[in-house]
Amino acid sequence: MPQAQARSVLPVVLLGCGGVGRHLLRHIVSCRPLHANQVRPRFIAPPPLSPPRFGGALVTRTVHANRFRWQGVAIRVVGVADSSSLLVADDVRTSGLDDALLTDLCAAKSAGSPLSSLLSRGHCQVFNKPEAMGKVIDAATMLGRTTGLVLVDCSATNDTVALLTDAVSHGCCVVLANKKPLTCAYEDYEKLTSHFRQIRFESTVGAGLPVIASVTRIIASGDPISRIVGSLSGTLGYVMSELEDGKRFSEVVKTAKSLGYTEPDPRDDLSGMDVARKALILARLLGQQISMENINVESLYPSELGSEVMSTTDFLESGLAQLDERIEERVKAASLRGNVLRYVCVISDTGCQVGLQEVPKDSALGRLRGSDNVVEIYSRCYESSPLVIQGAGAGNDTTAAGVLADIIDLQDLFRLA
Numbered sequence: 001m002p003q004a005q006a007r008s009v010l011p012v013v014l015l016g017c018g019g020v021g022r023h024l025l026r027h028i029v030s031c032r033p034l035h036a037n038q039v040r041p042r043f044i045a046p047p048p049l050s051p052p053r054f055g056g057a058l059v060t061r062t063v064h065a066n067r068f069r070w071q072g073v074a075i076r077v078v079g080v081a082d083s084s085s086l087l088v089a090d091d092v093r094t095s096g097l098d099d100a101l102l103t104d105l106c107a108a109k110s111a112g113s114p115l116s117s118l119l120s121r122g123h124c125q126v127f128n129k130p131e132a133m134g135k136v137i138d139a140a141t142m143l144g145r146t147t148g149l150v151l152v153d154c155s156a157t158n159d160t161v162a163l164l165t166d167a168v169s170h171g172c173c174v175v176l177a178n179k180k181p182l183t184c185a186y187e188d189y190e191k192l193t194s195h196f197r198q199i200r201f202e203s204t205v206g207a208g209l210p211v212i213a214s215v216t217r218i219i220a221s222g223d224p225i226s227r228i229v230g231s232l233s234g235t236l237g238y239v240m241s242e243l244e245d246g247k248r249f250s251e252v253v254k255t256a257k258s259l260g261y262t263e264p265d266p267r268d269d270l271s272g273m274d275v276a277r278k279a280l281i282l283a284r285l286l287g288q289q290i291s292m293e294n295i296n297v298e299s300l301y302p303s304e305l306g307s308e309v310m311s312t313t314d315f316l317e318s319g320l321a322q323l324d325e326r327i328e329e330r331v332k333a334a335s336l337r338g339n340v341l342r343y344v345c346v347i348s349d350t351g352c353q354v355g356l357q358e359v360p361k362d363s364a365l366g367r368l369r370g371s372d373n374v375v376e377i378y379s380r381c382y383e384s385s386p387l388v389i390q391g392a393g394a395g396n397d398t399t400a401a402g403v404l405a406d407i408i409d410l411q412d413l414f415r416l417a
């Protein structure tokens, strides 16, 4: 029978409360009962055995009862930041933002209100940038040395790299949905991942799909991975399969955005850069010391429609439609040959490429529908029959679920309360 409940408390600071960040907060709140009662055996070293006084059988039972305790987990959200400010609990060492406040925070951000609109609720403070980032470092320094802290990056910016690296060096853990900190300069990547046990980034590739976990396990087993091939963009997968049904490119891209599949600026998807980032994350995991410049990337729009020339809004309102005709022609040409278009990523010892390919309609890639990703991993053990991972590869819900699973996966590094 379980002994008295022991609990790990995981203090969390969330960077970014957009589509993914808000879903994460909702998942944290709704999963509290599940996590509190997590039935996971935890090994507790038994006390040294004294000579049996009451006979062997009794001693054996006592040792077993002591060996396993049942552990629950409590996630304490101590701070939430957006692009301009940080909402933080009054005393991050002892308290978090309560669930009612987190729920209201999600509603306020969805309605476009600033985090400061929640100040009247009490037990929290708001700091605006740049002071806000200093406060995150203060919390990371203090909690990293004592209880531990998980810094969760659900932003879509390069600006968090220094902060995350600093936090890791103070003993904090990091969980990423944001791919940019892992696709920065190689030296920065090395620093950030130098304490590999403290960092999780499953959702950066394939959203909630276990791609990183599978690659990491194969590497750990000494089975050399020779090639990874796949369709790693939920947005481009959705767009390409909708085009087969005769829909207009500009319309399906807007729908993909409304479904939460695209990056904040959909040009990140259409340029191939988002897939290239995923390819770089996987290639670096395989030990390749490469950077973005080493990846061949095919963009689906010309530089005249780039972010240096027009805003995201202008691109969506007028730029996107300029692409309809040329994409439609490519789809039709492929169809005449019995093929469909898929945005394919290939990572091997000889290089990384991401781009549009014609593939047979009845192939594994050709059969993909909607936002599904598919990844084939080839290694010595998986050479003639690759390991295949397939399923929903984008969306706020599944991505946030992947982030939450990563946070929970860190529980063994945290103290029991």
Ligand SMILES: NC(=O)C1=CN([C@@H]2O[C@H](COP(=O)(O)OP(=O)(O)OC[C@H]3O[C@@H](n4cnc5c(N)ncnc54)[C@H](OP(=O)(O)O)[C@@H]3O)[C@@H](O)[C@H]2O)C=CC1
Binding pocket: 015, 016, 017, 018, 019, 020, 021, 081, 082, 083, 084, 154, 155, 156, 157, 159, 160, 177, 178, 179, 180, 203, 204, 205, 206, 207, 234, 260, 261, 262, 263, 264, 393, 394, 395, 396, 399
């Ligand atoms: N959607 C998906 O399917 C998947 C998404 N991801 C990744 O998840 C991340 C989040 O995506 P999504 O939620 O759609 O993006 P959103 O644009 O909806 O949200 C981004 C959030 O980050 C905040 N932010 C911007 N800069 C900073 C900063 N310097 N510090 C703290 N917060 C900041 C924004 O603030 P403000 O509210 O003020 O604008 C916003 O709250 C992205 O990196 C994306 O690539 C990964 C896998 C799948």
Ligand SMILES: N[C@@H](CC=O)C(=O)O
Binding pocket: 204, 206, 207, 232, 233, 234, 235, 236, 261, 262, 263, 269, 274, 393, 394, 395
């Ligand atoms: N925009 C991305 C989201 C996940 O990384 C995609 O479409 O795959």
